[in-house]
Amino acid sequence: MDNTHKWNDAEKLAKKVGETLRRIRQERGLSLQELASMTDVSKLTLGNIERGEANPSLSVIWKIANGLTIPISALLNENQEVLVSRKNKGNKVLSANEACTLEPIFDASNYGSLEIHRAFLKPNSEYSPGAHQAGVIEYVTVMKGELKIKIQDDYYHLYEYDSIKFNGSREHAYINPTGSETVLHFVMTYSKS
Amino acid sequence: MDNTHKWNDAEKLAKKVGETLRRIRQERGLSLQELASMTDVSKLTLGNIERGEANPSLSVIWKIANGLTIPISALLNENQEVLVSRKNKGNKVLSANEACTLEPIFDASNYGSLEIHRAFLKPNSEYSPGAHQAGVIEYVTVMKGELKIKIQDDYYHLYEYDSIKFNGSREHAYINPTGSETVLHFVMTYSKS
DNA sequence: ACTTTAGGTAAATTATATTATATCGATTAT
């Protein structure tokens, strides 16, 4: 069976992963030794991976990403593979149930794929924007009050100055469980083409 | 070294990958045999992975993703990740003159072009980070207190919930003109190479 | 009944990932 082509592509991936790992390690000023103790992966294996001469197992990949507290996709350069489309921008300021007032701060359509909003969530109310298009990442910070956020089947309770990051393409809802207004700061990024 | 916890997490990842693979395969109505010939990975290995009883190598992961023509991150559920940043959990960094405390919220410098920080500016003090590299854009929001910001020769006075956007490559300084702490929310973007 | 297909299991083998240890050259610091 001819798998030369595939093998070469897999080789390329290994090389790219190695370059990425080396770049991240050097950006943090770490030696192979230090990285080894952080990740519980031997220095030799790390060196081999960085030189693209390794075929690391999933557990090793996970250990490295975990030790560096980065997503695995950061190692695999998967960010660049994501296909994009731009959000269709309706200029809504009020949500359907009027529970939430959205206030655009900077519209980055002219500068890049970034939008910043401020949102005021009324007491004891819920705002469900639904899922956005693929490639949207939301960063939400609680500026005042409390926020209960539901992302698919999981709930997260955030207090003042807490932040959360998640993929906006997942079904989610913002809930103000308190009797006073909640103020949120939204940063939304859209993957580039 | 105690790595039981980490190992369990790695196990969880393997299980999740297995579930994802099985779901994708069944959604496409493929048998293990068919998937094996599509991916050039043995049926037994595929079965082991689906049952979470395997620790596949990067090349096998790549072969599967390639055979199914899906991004690797789709297999790894990387886009399902949710990160929460709590108010006081981050490692704070002090500026040279100790006027400003910087608290990273989400650091994407290694795999993207976005960083989010929270900053605490001491009463009646100034923080001058100098000019950053070219291509940096800063979005600053006042979460609490007041901020006087100097950008080259111009001054801007911001109050609670005000925001400002400017090019970080220009010389700038953050000034807290009040007697109480100022809390800022930073979003910094970097143009990609 | 019988046959086929799918998926799980087992044993044996091959291939290779991972580690430990040591050495080497280059750089950096004292």
Added chain:
DNA sequence: ATAATCGATATAATATAATTTACCTAAAGT
């Protein structure tokens, strides 16, 4: 100069991923 650190390299040993082959059960079709 000398020592120390870093990354590359080599070797050997161990652990385990991956394949092959075979057999098993359950379900679905004929």
